[in-house]
Amino acid sequence: MSTETLSQLDVDRTRGDFHYPEQHTFDAGSGLSHATVDYISNVKGEPDWIREFRHKALDVFFSKPMPTHWASADLENIIFEKIRYYLANAQRPTRSWDEVPDDVKRTFERLGIPEQERKFLAGVEAQFDSEAVYSNMKKALGDQGVVFVGSTDGLKEHPELFKKWFGKVIPTGDNKFSALNSAVFSGGSFIYVPPGVKVKHPLQAYFRINAENFGQFERTLIIADEGSEVMYMEGCTAPKFETATLHSAVVELVALKGAKIQYVTVQNWSANVFNLVTKRAIAHEEAEVKWIDCNIGSRLTMKYPGVILKGRKARGEVLSIALANNGQHQDTGAKMIHAADETTSNIIAKSISIGKGRSSYRGLVHIPKHLKGCKNNTECDALLINSTSRTDTYPAITVRGSGNSVQHEASVSQVSAEQIFYMQQRGLSEAQAMSLSVNGFVNDLVREFPMEYSVELKRLIDLEMEDSVG
Amino acid sequence: MSLVIHNLHARVVGGQQILRGLNLEIEKGSVHAIMGPNGSGKSTLSKVIAGHPDYEVTAGEVLLDGVNVLGMEPDARSRAGLFLAFQYPVEIPGVSNANFIRAALQARLAAGEELEATEYYGDLYKEMDRLEIPRNFTARSVNEGFSGGEKKRNEVLQMAMLKPAYAILDETDSGLDIDALKVVSAGVNALRGPNLGVLVITHYQRLLDYITPDVVHVLVGGRIVRSAGPELALELEAKGYDWIRDELSEAALAAEPVLA
Ligand SMILES: Nc1ncnc2c1ncn2[C@@H]1O[C@H](COP(=O)(O)OP(=O)(O)O)[C@@H](O)[C@H]1O
Ligand SMILES: [Mg+2]
Numbered sequence: 231m232s233t234e235t236l237s238q239l240d241v242d243r244t245r246g247d248f249h250y251p252e253q254h255t256f257d258a259g260s261g262l263s264h265a266t267v268d269y270i271s272n273v274k275g276e277p278d279w280i281r282e283f284r285h286k287a288l289d290v291f292f293s294k295p296m297p298t299h300w301a302s303a304d305l306e307n308i309i310f311e312k313i314r315y316y317l318a319n320a321q322r323p324t325r326s327w328d329e330v331p332d333d334v335k336r337t338f339e340r341l342g343i344p345e346q347e348r349k350f351l352a353g354v355e356a357q358f359d360s361e362a363v364y365s366n367m368k369k370a371l372g373d374q375g376v377v378f379v380g381s382t383d384g385l386k387e388h389p390e391l392f393k394k395w396f397g398k399v400i401p402t403g404d405n406k407f408s409a410l411n412s413a414v415f416s417g418g419s420f421i422y423v424p425p426g427v428k429v430k431h432p433l434q435a436y437f438r439i440n441a442e443n444f445g446q447f448e449r450t451l452i453i454a455d456e457g458s459e460v461m462y463m464e465g466c467t468a469p470k471f472e473t474a475t476l477h478s479a480v481v482e483l484v485a486l487k488g489a490k491i492q493y494v495t496v497q498n499w500s501a502n503v504f505n506l507v508t509k510r511a512i513a514h515e516e517a518e519v520k521w522i523d524c525n526i527g528s529r530l531t532m533k534y535p536g537v538i539l540k541g542r543k544a545r546g547e548v549l550s551i552a553l554a555n556n557g558q559h560q561d562t563g564a565k566m567i568h569a570a571d572e573t574t575s576n577i578i579a580k581s582i583s584i585g586k587g588r589s590s591y592r593g594l595v596h597i598p599k600h601l602k603g604c605k606n607n608t609e610c611d612a613l614l615i616n617s618t619s620r621t622d623t624y625p626a627i628t629v630r631g632s633g634n635s636v637q638h639e640a641s642v643s644q645v646s647a648e649q650i651f652y653m654q655q656r657g658l659s660e661a662q663a664m665s666l667s668v669n670g671f672v673n674d675l676v677r678e679f680p681m682e683y684s685v686e687l688k689r690l691i692d693l694e695m696e697d698s699v700g
Numbered sequence: 701m702s703l704v705i706h707n708l709h710a711r712v713v714g715g716q717q718i719l720r721g722l723n724l725e726i727e728k729g730s731v732h733a734i735m736g737p738n739g740s741g742k743s744t745l746s747k748v749i750a751g752h753p754d755y756e757v758t759a760g761e762v763l764l765d766g767v768n769v770l771g772m773e774p775d776a777r778s779r780a781g782l783f784l785a786f787q788y789p790v791e792i793p794g795v796s797n798a799n800f801i802r803a804a805l806q807a808r809l810a811a812g813e814e815l816e817a818t819e820y821y822g823d824l825y826k827e828m829d830r831l832e833i834p835r836n837f838t839a840r841s842v843n844e845g846f847s848g849g850e851k852k853r854n855e856v857l858q859m860a861m862l863k864p865a866y867a868i869l870d871e872t873d874s875g876l877d878i879d880a881l882k883v884v885s886a887g888v889n890a891l892r893g894p895n896l897g898v899l900v901i902t903h904y905q906r907l908l909d910y911i912t913p914d915v916v917h918v919l920v921g922g923r924i925v926r927s928a929g930p931e932l933a934l935e936l937e938a939k940g941y942d943w944i945r946d947e948l949s950e951a952a953l954a955a956e957p958v959l960a
Contacts, residue, residue, distance in 0.1 A: 643793075647753065652790040654774035655750050655783075656804040656858060663775075666803060670794025670841065 246341065246467025246498060249440050250333040254359070258316035260443065264288060267413055270316045274382055274416070279393070287402045287412030294406040302559055304530050308504055313445045313476055315414045316360045323355070323365040323380055334358050341467065343436050350682060352431035353378045357448060358438050360416040367433070375424040378433050381449045384420025391422055395453055399482035399510050399538070407506040407532075411447045411480040418448030418479065423458040423489075432461040432494070432680065437477075439468035439503070445476040452482070454489035454517075463494040463683065467527075470500040474529065477503055483511035483519055487541065490518045494683055498690055499527040501557055507533045510565070513573075515541030522679055523550040525560050526690045534592055536565030539573035539604075546575040549679075551672050551687070554587030555694055563592035563624075564608075568634075572603040577610075580672050584615040584664075584698045590622045599630035606635075612642045613671045615664060615698070643671075661699040665692045701728040701765050703749075703782075703866040703897055708760035710748045718744045720922035721760070726866060726897040733900045733908055735933060736919035737941040742901045743787050745919070746868045750784045751777050764866065779808055781865030785855035785872050787901075791843040797854065798824065798838035801861050808862075827860040831887045848875030849884075856887040866897045873907035885910030905937035918944055 258269045267288055271281040296305050324330055327344050338344060338356050347354045353367030355378070362380035371378070377388060385392045402412040419435050439446050454460050468475055477499060485491045491511065499505050505528040511519040521535035537546025548564035566575035581589035591610045606629075612621035621642060629636050645667045653663035668691050669676075676684045703726045710719040718741045726732050736742050748755045749762055751774035761768050769777045792800065801824065806815045828837065831853050843851050852872050859867050869888065873881055888911055892898065900911055908916070908930065916932040917924045920941070925948055926932065936944070 646790075648790050649792055651750075651752055651774060652786065653792070653800075653804075655778050655786075656800070656862065657775050657778040657807040658803055659775050659807070660773070662803065662807065666795050666800070667792060670792055673794040 247470050247500060248340065249469035250337060254317045254319060254441070256316065256318045256321075258314060260314050261311045262288070262313070262315060262414070266315050270414060270416060273316070273318075274321055276385070277389070280385065283397065283402075284413050287409050290403045291406060291409035291413055294403070294409060297406060301532060302530055302561060304559065305504075307474060308476060309474075312443055312473070314441065314443055315445055315447070316416055317441050317444060318359060318361040318416070319363075321361055321382055323362040323383075325364075325366045327364060330364050334363050337438060337440065338364070338436065341436065341438070341465075346434070346682070350431060351434050352429055353433040355380060355419050355435045356438070357417040357435065357446075359441050359444060359446065362417055368431075371429060374427050376427060376429060377420065377422040379420050381415065381418040381420050381451065384451065388420070388422065391453065392420065392451070395482065395484050396451055397482075399484065399512050400480055400508050404508060407478045408480050408508040411449060411478050411508070414445070415447045415449035415480065417446070418450040418481075419452070419462070420450070421452040421460065421462065423454045423460045425455040426457045428459040429461070432463045434463045434465070437464065437466040439466075439475055439477065439499075442471045442475070443473055445478065448479045450479065450481040451484075452491060452493070453484045454486060454491050456486045457488040459490040461492040461494065461680070463496075463680070465496050465498070465686075467498050468500045468503055471502055473502065475500075475503045477505045477507070479507045479509075481507070481509040485511060485513045485517035485519050487515045488517060489514070492520045492522065493535075494522040494680065495524060496683060496686055496690070497523075497525045497527055497531065501527065501529055501555075503528045505531040505533065507531075509533065509535040511537045511546070512540050513537055513544035513546055515570075516543045517541060518545040518547075520547040520549070521564070522683075523548065523562065524683075524687055525550070525552045525562055526687075526694065528558065528560075530559045530561065532561045534563040534565050534594070536567065536594075537575065538567045538569060539575065540569050542570045543572045544570060545573070548577045548579070549675055550579045551675060552579070552581040552589050553668070553691065553694055554581065554583045554589040555698055556585040556587055559588045559590070561590045561592065563590075563594070565594040566596070566606060567594075568597040568601055568604045568606070571601050573601075574605040576606070577608040578675055579610045580613070580675055581610070581621060582613045582615065582668050582671065583621050584694070588620040591624065593625040593627070595625075595627045595629070595636065597629040597631065597634045597636070601631055602633040604634040606637070608636075608638045610640045611671070613668065614642065614644045615668075659699075661692075661695040664699070665695040668695065702726055703765075703899075704761075704763040705745075705749065706761050706763070708745075708748065708762065709758040710744065710755050711758055713754060713756050717758070718755075718922050719748060722919075722923050724899075724917065724924060726899050728865065728897045729894040730914045731892065731898040731900060731911065733902060733913035733916045733933065734919050734924075735902060735905070735916060735936055738903065740919050741922045742919055743870055746784055746870045746899075746901060749868060750774055750782060775807070778862075783859050783862055783864035783867040785852075785859060785867065785869040787870040787874065789843045789851040789855055791841070791846075793841050793844055795842050796839050797842055800842045801858060804858070804862060824861065827857055830860070830890060831857055832883050833857060849877065849880040852876055852884055853880070853887070856884055860887065860891055865895065866899070867891075868899045868901065870901045871903060872900070873902055873904065881907065881910060905933045908933045920944060920948070
């Protein structure tokens with residue numbers, strides 16, 4: 231890549247909107263069939279049970295209809311035959327940035343990943359298209375028995391642990407896209423934290439799509455053993471291509487007795503990415519799972535992180551922020567399945583719709599009749615930036631039995647012309663004024679986020695507002 | 701150096717004409733007051749000068765130290781040195797006062813320049829003390845749940861922090877009890893000086909006991925119908941606005957104004 235092209239790229243305002251010419255050694259080609267599944271299984275050298283799992287999943291995928299009877303009709307615009315399902319140069323990541331190919335390394339440097347790793351992370355995995363190209367963790371954690379590798383390595387190096395939990399939180403047939411992921415998954419993280427180990431600094435994964443007409447299907451499995459603690463953060467970007475790109479991940483979390491998992495996402499896909507992700511956790515006795523989910527980018531996101539509260543006194547939380555700009559639909563929400571006494575759940579969802587952007591909240595809270603002492607709190611707040619914006623709320627709360635309590639609040643507010651004028655009168659541009667209102671709207675939630683992520687989120691909101699004012 | 705409003709005509713976008721040939725010149729270092737009955741166009745004047753999108757200027761100009769600001773965005777006018785203390789300050793949920801004022805100051809710096817935080821809080825606390833504003837104010841959301849008096853103090857605080865060249869205070873006295881009025885007036889008086897021109901808009905004479913104007917204007921029907929020294933305010937207070945209306949013949953109200 232010439233220096234001239236590089237400096238041109240550097241003036242791009244959005245940090246993620248650039249790409250390097252692709253050169254892939256492994257390419258499953260366009261379209262999806264059992265041969266695609268075999269290709270992926272072959273290059274990865276997988277055991278038979280996984281190969282069979284994939285083939286079965288593909289049949290489930292083919293047999294399930296698109297969920298357009300309740301979800302966006304835009305799903306029909308995904309052309310599965312045009313997508314490439316596996317693109318990689320190698321199947322094993324390196325442990326040193328020096329060994330990462332130059333253009334790929336430059337990509338992650340521009341996204342600030344190696345720098346963040348030095349500053350505040352306990353470990354990093356960087357995925358480029360289908361495979362992790364870099365994966366490393368602080369040595370001290372390895373000495374304590376913590377495992378943080380890509381899913382391919384997880385399966386190879388820890389087959390028993392992997393097999394015990396893989397596909398157990400989210401069954402293949404949960405939905406059409408979990409089936410798709412189960413058939414062609416590649417990349418994603420495998421994490422195991424031994425009993426009592428508290429990982430102080432976050433582990434981070436960064437997902438990068440570089441290729442056009444491509445689908446990224448990472449698969450993440452995190453197991454926090456009894457009394458352990460871990461925070462995982464993921465970021466993602468892709469360049470703005472003309473054609474639609476598909477990202478369809480499956481993320482399963484297992485928090486054993488007394489364990490704590492925090493999972494933080496800042497999703498900033500470009501506006502042509504279909505982001506259809508299934509995320510769910512099982513929380514055993516006295517365990518805590520917190521999903522912090524920020525959706526800024528993508529064309530259509532459908533994502534409803536959930537927690538199955540399986541053990542007594544388990545606690546689940548979803549804090550989510552969705553920002554839908556012109557042409558975007560953020561269809562997000564949360565699921566809390568109470569399955570034991572004295573379990574508590576908390577959902578706070580804030581959405582911002584700008585211009586013709588649309589945001590939807592779908593919530594599911596289920597507390598069956600035989601349980602006692604369960605609590606749920608749900609709050610959904612929507613902010614509309616102008617009159618063509620749209621927001622919908624579809625809460626489904628089924629609470630049976632009398633010893634349980636549920637609180638549900640919803641609000642819709644609007645940034646008024648008077649507010650914008652007031653702020654402009656003090657010298658802020660229209661975009662700055664809108665950013666400030668939006669930041670004000672999400673402020674109380676963002677305070678719960680790790681520092682580094684709140685800074686990043688604020689930066690992304692500023693960029694979105696600049697774009698929307700034009 | 702002055703803020704000149706020349707032959708200003710303005711109407712609500714697609715609606716009624718409100719300002720009908722208004723002339724005014726506020727020299728730096730001076731304090732002018734505009735008095736007028738409710739609905740005469742006082743707030744409209746202040747908002748048109750500041751660039752509110754509800755209004756369109758149909759004729760005339762507004763010159764800030766010689767520069768016509770009418771083509772500028774409201775924020776550019778602000779950064780050029782124009783400040784408006786709102787009659788009805790707006791609430792901004794979730795945005796703290798400290799962050800808001802800081803963002804406004806930051807917007808005045810060149811790209812890449814960062815506001816120095818310690819210095820900023822030093823200045824902010826100094827001005828807050830002067831206006832008898834308690835420290836917990838900084839963390840509260842802008843005007844949210846504020847009493848009328850707190851909102852007006854906040855306007856004057858922002859004015860003190862932003863150091864405008866020209867400030868328009870729209871009914872800063874309304875909703876204030878006498879103690880608050882004294883504090884707010886003292887705050888404004890402390891800012892008076894050769895580098896600031898002030899236009900005080902008020903319905904009542906009371907405020908002018910505390911902020912003594914150099915010139916008093918009367919606005920009726922969208923134009924200035926009389927200008928004189930501070931004694932005019934007292935006369936108005938004694939005789940009421942009907943007195944002015946009676947003195948002005950229908951013809952005089954309909955014709956282009958003669959006062960400059
Ligand atoms: N945005 C607006 N839309 C419609 N009418 C307006 C608007 N602003 C002002 N007016 C009308 O213009 C007249 C002057 O209003 P205003 O400037 O607020 O008066 P004052 O501040 O002197 O009491 C009033 O009749 C008011 O109803
Ligand atoms: Mg008024």
